[in-house]
Amino acid sequence: MSELKNRYLSLDVFRGLDVALMIVVNSPGNGATTFAPLNHASWNGFTLTDLVFPTFLFVVGNSMSFSMKKYESMGSGAVFKKVFKRTAIIFLLGFLMYWFPFFDDGHLKPFAETRIFGVLQRIALCYMFASIILHFVKSKTAIWLSLIFLVAYHLILIGFGDLTLTGNAVLKLDEWLIGPKHMYHGEGMAFDPEGLLSTLPAIVNVIIGFLAGKFIQKNGQNFETIAKLMMVGFALVFAGLAWDLLLPINKKLWTSSFVLLTCGIDLVAIATLIYFLDMKKTKGWSYFFEVFGKNTLFIYLLSELFVITLFSIDANGSSLYRWIAENIFISWSGGYMGSLLFALWIMLTCWAVGYFMDKKGIYVKV
Structure with a gap:
């Protein structure tokens, strides 16, 4: 993209x-x-590695701030067609990657045991929902929707399960929807850190990345731009750490506090790179x-x-x-x-x- x-x-x-x-x-x-x-952090907590995937989503949003300009002259039908096509391709690539190399001991690997959700699949779904939101609503509305997503996800997590590996709402939805055999088993049991429910807050990482890219393009590469990105970034980091007191920072559940923390770090990082690369050369x-x-x-x-x-x-x-x-x-x-x-x-x-x-x-x- x-x-x-x-x-x-x-x-x-x-x-x-x-x-x-x-x-x-x-x-x-x-x-x-x-x-x-x-x-990765074993459960609650945060490491450098936990930053990698949310940053990937953030930079997907950055790229969208450039690529979506051409959508402005397209009709709604054409936009939906383009977005859904790209979503389907990326999702399929992710599914085929988990199915690869397709054969085991001379026999086709059973579809019934192939992981359905995953990294590329989450990218695909976040791209799809973020594209639709950002094409049809204004930036301020997108910010309000992001806040609603994060608060709603918090309420869903505490309302439909606990925050443990074995009792969380993300696990329960995936077990009901696709079954344990189609899920990731890296935790010693069926649990997918890229599950369907936890994709909801991950959409916010893409939206914030898009808004950051749009802001940089509009305001240019200057000290004011860097200062504003830094201020918002540190504010989000502080908000994420404060929210951690109510909902722990957890990459595998992609908690709302985790979203704010990672978006804040990404804003500070991109501001730093703008200073050294685009300004200082x-x-x-x-x-x-x-x-x-x-x-x-x-x-x-x-x-x-x-x-x-x-x-x-x-x-x-x-x-x-x-x-x-x-x-x-x-x-x-x-x-x-x-x-x-x-x-x-x-x-x-x-x-x-x-x-x-x-x-x-x-x-x-x-």
């Missing part, structure tokens, strides 16, 4: 930074020996991340399929993923550093593909 023309360098670099970090945290050589900031280091930022969705998919493929290939009774991590990285550098170096290798391999694509002028859009 990238518009390569008329876009600020800071936005591309921000996207790229996030994708690079996303690949690193998703590809540890050994999950048991991973540095703490590169792990200190961009000798930025091209590395631009490569990721110009083919964001493709490189993310590539990284996931690369990891899945390595896990699928047998190597002396283990997966090729484990073999490479243990024998090439961890064996000489230790558990924690080796795990990180392996993740960096995955990231740099994907970067090399992105670099080749950029040099050839290949930009994959959905």
Whole structure:
């Protein structure tokens, strides 16, 4: 969802930074020996890794502030058609990614056991709802709707369950709607951190990203813009920490306090990048991340399929993923550093593909 023309360098670099970090945290050589900031909080709480996905949604909103300009001259039917088509493609890509490599021991993997919701699926749904809202209502109304979404979600969480892994409303809806076999099992049980209900507050991350992008375009790259982004960012961080007293910051439930905290951090981060990249022109280091930022969705998919493929290939009774991590990285550098170096290798391999694509002028859009 990238518009390569008329876009600020800071936005591309921000996207790229996030994708690079996303690949690193998703590809540890050994999950048991991973540095703490590169792990998600076990339940309540917050780590650097917890910031990655909401930032991805925030930068989706940034991109929409450019791409949706052309919707203004389109009829409602054409807008719905374009939005629904893009939503369907991204959702399907996410579903196929979880189904990949499609076969197991020579047999087609059963659809009944394939995860339905996930990262790309959440991006698709958030994009769809945010696009419709932002096309048909004014910015002030979108802000009020965002607040309503966050308050409503808070009330739903406390009204239809508790805030534990086994008793929350997100789990209950997904179990009723799609069943445990179609859910993520990474917590040792069926629970999807990208479930349907918790997509509601995640829409707000996209809306705030859109409004930030629109504000930057309208007001330009200057100290006043940076100051206002910083002030709103710190205000949201404070509001998120205050809301944490009533509803804990929790990435896996995507609580309302988590939304405010992450949006606040993202606003401060984008303001900082505008200062250094677009104003001070200190961009000798930025091209590395631009490569990721110009083919964001493709490189993310590539990284996931690369990891899945390595896990699928047998190597002396283990997966090729484990073999490479243990024998090439961890064996000489230790558990924690080796795990990180392996993740960096995955990231740099994907970067090399992105670099080749950029040099050839290949930009994959959905």
